[in-house]
Amino acid sequence: MTDLFRFRSEMRFADSAAAALPLWTVAAGADLPTALSPAQRAFAAAQGFSGATGSLCLLPDETGALAGALFGMGTAQSRARMRFSLAGAAAKLPAGAWRLAVDLPEAECAREALGWLLEGYRFETYAKNPVPGARLVAPDGVEARRLEVMAEAEALARDLVNTPANDMGPEELEAAVxxxxxxxxxxxxAIVGEDLLAEGYPLIHAVGRASPRAPRLIELRWGKEGPEVALVGKGVCFDTGGLDLKPAASMGLMKKDMGGAANVLACAHMIMALGAPVRLRVLIPAVENAVSGNAFRPQDILISRKGLSVEINNTDAEGRLVLADALAAADEEAPDLIVSMATLTGAARVALGPDLPPFYTDDEDLAEALAEAAEEGADPLWRMPFWAPYETMIEPGIADLDNAPSGGMAGSITAALFLRRFVTETDRFAHLDLYAWQQVAAPGRAKGAFGQGGRAVLGALTKLFAL
Structure with missing residues (x-):
């Protein structure tokens, strides 16, 4: 199994500014910094440096030695598209310590500093390719430790999702927790295998029983005082689709179907590392949706922990089943907040694409807090509705609920409505439908596994409960 929790030095700030070289950020078409010598200004002009997005100009001193650098930040529009513009400098600069030689607005500075740290991520469990990276001195005014914890959490989520399913099954996910x-x-x-039936988790057992890797419900508890917060993450370590088998093209990324669990653990790490005054409960139903003679079948009707009956109309809609039992368990304590995270529906990607996960909640204060925290934490989310008229779509008549309504309409909304049926005692509930994957590399966002939602949830907790 991957060596988790090895938080890399490249994802931390440099220790001292004493030997750090200056880095000037320059917007497109802006004047060069006045601190440059005439020779350096002439050199930059000769290189054609104009502040274009991602452009870099290394500056020599009078002896020809490296004395600093200019980095192009482009236009306001290009920066909005990049999310972490300064991370492009981290990828291009020579190894060593660097310091920002310009003052950026506080919020922008924190976001760009975080992006720099995230650029240091490498997944090297199976192929070592150490590349010494440029290190940033923590800019004045940013909460350096908080940003480092966020980078640690991102590394954890990426490592968990990037690890292939042969090394990241339910047992290994439990070991990581x-x-x-x-x-x-x-x-x-953890409650494992047949004990799930004895303890009242029939849906988790049904989804995972076909695999030789025993299904389980993993639970973490931390904190003795403050509001109770329950985080529930989908831990489908690989999803074949079950008897409704996925085509090969759809199965290729299914190692990431535990992305909800990975991001819940990333969020939990931030909460615990920062000492947030909450009572934290994490629940992860960890299964492999496999195919064998005892796999659950289309048209089966299963009784959930909540007592609600569920007709199975597609065994590939398994994530909402395991989440249902876990959400019911979380709801039994009526915590102050329940948040579920899951790589749940392709419909969410059709609606909003891979970069912008939808979230669902009926609580206006929670919705506002999540939206604000998503913007502040460079962790974008977009609210979508629990649309009541669609409730009939998840009611098959022969059972209380349908796990896969026919017709293909409003798939993300109907999945969220399904989950909401299992949260009846808790006033504040939010569900995040994640993708957890970066399809094309971008500054601060390596191709592959990607953290989504954790920083937004952390920020929302801070706002809601005045932490």
């Missing part, structure tokens, strides 16, 4: 719990002094337990 136990390792995280050990770091923070949390209590971790």
């Amino acid at each position: 136990r390792a995280l719990g050990a770091i923070h002094g949390a209590e971790v337990s």
